[in-house]
Amino acid sequence: MINDKSSQKIVDIIQNWARKQSIWVLAYGTGCGAIEIPPTMTSRYDAERLGVRGAATPRQADVLLITGYLTTKTLKRVIRVYEQMQDPKYVIGFGSCTINGGMYYDSYNTIKVLDKYLPVDVYINGCMPRPESVLSGFGKLQELISEGKANGAQEYKDNLEWYRANQKRIIPNWVMPDYNW
Amino acid sequence: MDMIYLIFLIFLSGAVISWLAGKVNHVLQDILFLASVIVPSVLFYMNVSVGQEVHFKAGGIDLSWGITDFGWIFSLIVLGLGVLAAIYSVGFMKGKERRGYFYFNYVLSIMSMLGILFSKDFVSFFIFWEIMTWSSYLMVIYNGKHTQSIGIKYFIFSAIGAYAMLMAIVISHSVTGNFMIADLITAYPVLSFNLQLLIPILLLVGFGVKAALMPLHVWAPGAYSNSPMAYTSVFSGALSKMGVYGLSIVMLSMISHLPEGFWFREVLAWMGAITAAIGTLWAVKQDDAKKLLAYSSVAQLGYIVTGIAIGTELSILAGLFLAVMHAIFKSTLFMAVGAIERQTGTTNFTEVTGLIRKMPWTFLASLMSIIALAGIPPLGGFVGKWMLYESLITSDHYMLIILVFFSSTAAFLYCYKFLFGFFLGQEEKEWAHVKEAPVLMVIPMLVLAGLSFVLGTFPGLILKPIDAGMQALGFAPTNQHLWDTSILFNSWGNQVALQPILYAILGIFVVFTIFLTIKGYKNTRYVTTKDISSSGEVPKEHENLTFSINFFQPFMRAVEPVMRRQIDKYYNGFANGLEALFDFTRKIYTGNGQTYAIYVILFLIIMLLIKNNVFG
């Protein structure tokens, strides 16, 4: 009965609703955008009312929030963290730097296009994006989840070789364990 | 020849033969060693019945050997553990030097312990006691380390205890005219009050040393950790129980004649509880597994003493049951440490980690024993703890129970430390080569662990002989029936049924294990311990991520005021003071002839001056 297609659909709907309503965020806050997270979470904007809540470790997190620029050095860690997360998982790129490099577009050490390395589900534009836009970004993600379109993880799995090739271009000394699902 | 003589003869000759056989062949030596432990044990259980006695004379003193119901319980510990630990020892000693020495002392220890149980008179009791002491002393210094500190300390404390006992023995001789234990017990109620106090106190000092009672416990950690682990399991498991054996006899058949509410019991019970607390705190502090277990033994013996000292039926049952349980689980743990020491070469928590996948059986045995040690249901330790608490509550020892509870809660800390330190944590590459211990070492551990499991649900198996033994000591049973095969009662009529608990725990556990396993079975995967969420870092092979140094630092900080006062320091100060004093007396002998002559003249003059006061 459970493996039945129609019941699977219902299960999916319920699951997606739950996932949508409960977003545990692992904020990778090395960029300057991290300063926007506290106001988003605390009294003024209170993201928790949407079910958004911080997670302490990648094992528990649903969303990897990348706040700002990523150097090649941090990219390695971000990939590692992403791969340690458990399905279903989503990535939010936060700020211009993750989109096109932003003000670091000519830095020798900063990647410019995040979605070449990790499957980004939602980008939040701005430098810095204000908490309102952050919340709207989460709203967009919830929309995608409930529609079942936020399948970045699946994409990553399917195109792992392509992603790996891109990652290894930046990180010559690749010592990470294999990503096996 | 009587079977009793034969048993001791086999032990004695077995000890010597298994020593000497090492010159011929090691396998033969192992077999002979096992035989010299197992054969007498089998003979004992087949042919010796309770009440059987032999009499003979030595040095003009009547001696008599025979087993009582009470001794029979302890014979279970001694011989059961002796046999299992002997099997373990064969595995443990493989490829080590001085096996003959080890085997010799081992067999002698077992023999002397059995002899203590057999002794119906004080002289043979004392002789066996001393054989036990020096054979265990020789084991303590087996590896030749710390002989002058730990070894001597052990022997001195043993000697203090033994001599206190000897004093009690000779005093009892002056009272009864012979050395029979039974005669002293008979004569005890009519003695003068001073003797009524003095004899038990002296005896208790003697037994308290072996039972590692609080001010006399300082030898224990060193001695336990310094002797080879195969022996320590017997040392802590059975040998320390001899102290409990004597203690029980004193408490049950002598102190019970003292007036009701006398401070003696209270003081002893408090000493036991303080021993437990202090032993536990020190155990938490240790970084070496042997030391940890040694202090833990001290603490556990404290519970036992408390139980026996309280003196109600339930508390004595609790104390003796805990004694049996302690023999089971603590020896398993020492065996596990021995296995780890053998396989890895160290017993330090800060060095060894992550052995769970390399030594799964050892882990299983340790886990069971630790659960039993912590007193968590459904294993045997819980039964003992339950009875102890209930007896403390029902006999209005309200402050005592707090102290006991504190120490048994703090015991969780070291329990966890033990398991975590060795088996859990990062699986370091350094220990990747480690294999499971030889099967000869694993089997005894598992058997003992299984025993603690069985006794956790069916304590009646062992409570029955304990009850018989208590009655043999003259403990009048109350009309209330306080135990059944798997149900325990306290004197207020509350009860705990163990079987439903076991089934409930198992049921819930199984249900959720199945749930955890089946749910997403395909998408659940095993990852190595290097694959942890450490801020995105990939730990390198050589990077040690184990947390094992200063493990309970916050706790130690909290209890630091207590820990600052080490009783060891006082003893050392005392000993140093004595040595200094002796150095002064040594100076009496100046080495100068004139001085000596002056001594002679002075002596003569003084004697002549006071001659009428001294003589006549």
Add this chain to the structure above:
Amino acid sequence: MVGTPVLLVVIPLLAAFLIPLLGMIWKELVRIIPGLVLLYMFILSATLLNQVLHTGPIVEVIAGWRPPLGINLVFSPFSGFLVTLMTFIGLMVWIYSYRFKQNVDFEPAKKYFILLMMLVTGSVGIVLTGDIFNLFVFIEIVGISAYALTAFYTERNSAEAAFKYLFMGALASTFLLLAIMIIYTQLGTLNMADIASKMPEMNTTYKITALVFLLTAIGIEAEMFPLNGWAADAYTESPGPIGAAFAGIVAKAGVYAMVRIIFTMFDVDGTMQFMLYIGLITLIVAETTALRQDRLKRMLAYSSIGQMGLIMVAFGIGTAEGVFAALFLMFNHAIIKPLLFFSGSYLVYNSKDKFIHETNGMGKHIPITSILFALGAFAIVGLPPFAGFWSKLSILTAAADENMIIIIALILIVSIIELVYYLRVVNRIYFFKMAEGVEPKKPTLNALFVMVTLGVIILLVGFYPDAITGVLHKASGDLLDKTKYIQDVLLLNP
């Protein structure tokens, strides 16, 4: 009938004089003759003892003068037991030192054996004699040979030790002679039994004064505190086997003399207490001093003194059990302490200063010697199931029966101290690393034989104390029964 008690004194004395003469015939005779003599003495005394136990004391009257006028020898169960013990130890010492200086030269060996014979003669004489003046004479014989043996190595230290010994010995002789004079002037007799029987008539002041002088004199020989300053030096500086002989033979003779005086001759109240307390003090001071020694033989010497103190305590208890315990202690001490001296001297054989730490690691190189030393140590401390335990048990029992609880406690505390220093050595032997440059000396076959024999006796008595207790009971009964002694010696028997 192998012989009479008088042979026990005459033959060794004769042998001592004959040795140099026989040595001219064949050098080896110097070594063989003493052995034969000692063996004969042992057999003789054992036979006599056996006889005495069944029939009663033999009183040997010399030159036909009946006591109290003549000189007589008393071979009672008590003295017979001691003589047997002494001759046995003498035999052991002889076997042990058979090859003494064999390869060096002839002269020292000759002296050595002469002196040894004289030592045995004197000691046996002290025990056997029934005459107080002869006691003095024999003490002098022992003294002279002992001084010489102490100075045997003719080194500075030995000479100094011998001088101390001589000095003290001279004092002892003086006092002894004074005491004898007092007694003789008062009672007009020198026979011990006679003195004993006449003692009640004596003026109390004279009696006590004589007693004090006697005690001082004999106390020096019996290593009583504070008169035992010489002992440690003498034990230490004399040749190895002689230490054993001092402990096993000379000291026993001293104690015998003391006991004889106190138990038999004098009837003064308080002597027992005096003996008890002085013994206790001796015990405590000696054992605590032994704890702080850093030389092996010195440690053994103080231990020996302590044991003598313990024996005095046992005698001081004054009951039959006490005397029995004391005799048992004497026996054990006479067996064990020689074993310790014998094995101990091999442990530090090649060392100059005989430091304790030089025994480190000997257990691996000379296993049998080491284990025998350990056995001796355990036995003398009184660990069961070795011989020492039974004597300790009996002394404690005796004390307990007299309600001397404090004394029991003190004895036990001192035992712990004793245990500590012996264990330190044993641990060193077995568990310490041998220092570089130390060459262990393998014991010779005869030495090994001696040590093993003593070890076997220790184990035998330990496991089967009845082997010896019968004799001891008889001997102690003999000592306590004063009237019977007087009757026997003065031949008043019907």
Add this chain to the structure above:
Amino acid sequence: MDSIWYKILGVVVSFILAFIVGMTYMGLSRKIIARVQNRKGPPFYQNFIDAMKLYSKSTAIHHGLMQHLGPAFIMVSSIMTLMIVPVLNDGKWFPNLNFDGDLIFLLYIMVFGPLGMALGAGQTGNPNSAIGVTRGLSQMVGFEIPWVMALVALMMQFKTTSIVDLMEVQAQSGTWLMFSSPFAFIAAVLAMLGMFRYSPFDIVGAPTELASGPVSENGGKYLFTLMSSGAVFAFAKLTLYVDLFMGGADNLIVLLLKTFAIYLIPMLYGVVSPRYRTEQAIRYFWGWPTFFGLLAILHAVFF
């Protein structure tokens, strides 16, 4: 009626009840904390959503058998505690297995789970987990003292070691033990602060220090089980307090009211308190709470 299956059914029902109530309480606590912080806060059913999401996580990792079994261990502890505690007075509705409600057994079974969980946490090899465990155990030693003192006081006073009997006492006398043994109640409540691990005693999880401590390697189904267990455990403990000190409850509404009232104490205390260090927490428990425990015992002995 007495058949074992009926009892098992009762267990399942009370488990479900405990799960629902516990989860709701946790959700409400989030709401209340949010309101105290002047936030809107998540809906009260947020925890159900979280649990459902965790359950629906499709993948999971474990570091070995012990970690895999850790949640099962802690579940044993929670459910056993629930089973000992009578949910309603007079054995109505959920008789449970009860095991005669022995308090000593209760004390020990309550630590069964945390220790099993600690083993699971240990096997992950994550240093944070181990640190969290050590802190948790240390804190446990702290708060168990006043807790046991309170229980001992009750047990001594009424000469019984069974919860059922204690409830009977309250039913007969008509007063709650909370009023007749106030010191025991105070000690027990102060101990409860540590038991519930709200701030200032949240040193075990300590999100910003230890990355959620012992559970830092658990996600998906493991975290779901832990969360449910926490909810059940919380309910069981609250019911225990109600049973011991507030006379139990005759029906579900009263039970919910009483338990929630108790629940508010650690929660509200936590909202306004910053986190203690471990040794501070331990010393805190050995201070006033233990003093009240002593008073409770004295009260029990002399009155």
Add this chain to the structure above:
Amino acid sequence: MEKIKANLIEHIKTSFVTAKETDFDGNRLDFLVDKQCIPSILTYLKDRLGYVHLTHITCVDWLEENEFELIYIVWSPEEKVKVFIRTRIDREKPVIANIDMIWPQAHTYEREFRELYGIQFEGLVAPDEFILEDWTGPPPMRRDFDTAAYAAETFFERPGREDAQDVRETITKRSGEEIPDFAKKYSR
């Protein structure tokens, strides 16, 4: 203040003859010395004159003069004077003595210069990598290293930024602001 500075100049001049001082307003004093003098002058300042605090080390790449300039800034909390010690080192062979035994905090600066400018400090014991990870290119802070080209070559580029237009002009147009002169030279 002037007195202190004059005193200081006198001290330095007597000990280090080659030092050239430049006086600045306020509490700042500036010396240019040979690179051999660096350890000794810093030690002198620290031990004798009480300049116990190393505020900063900085490096300037004088590409045109083919030299690096290293500036050590030390501070005396008693005299409240900042002393700048400058030295010039050859850009082709940038080697200078290590001073982390004088001030341990210099260690960090030196590692940074080593990595980002390629300056070698004699006797500096430290792992090779500091901030960069797996860096294989030339020292990136050197002025002859074209980061834009490197970035374009190494990293992906989002389409739509190729023109590299200066958004500020658009902004100016929109809001009517003027770009200040100093800012103009930075625009592309």
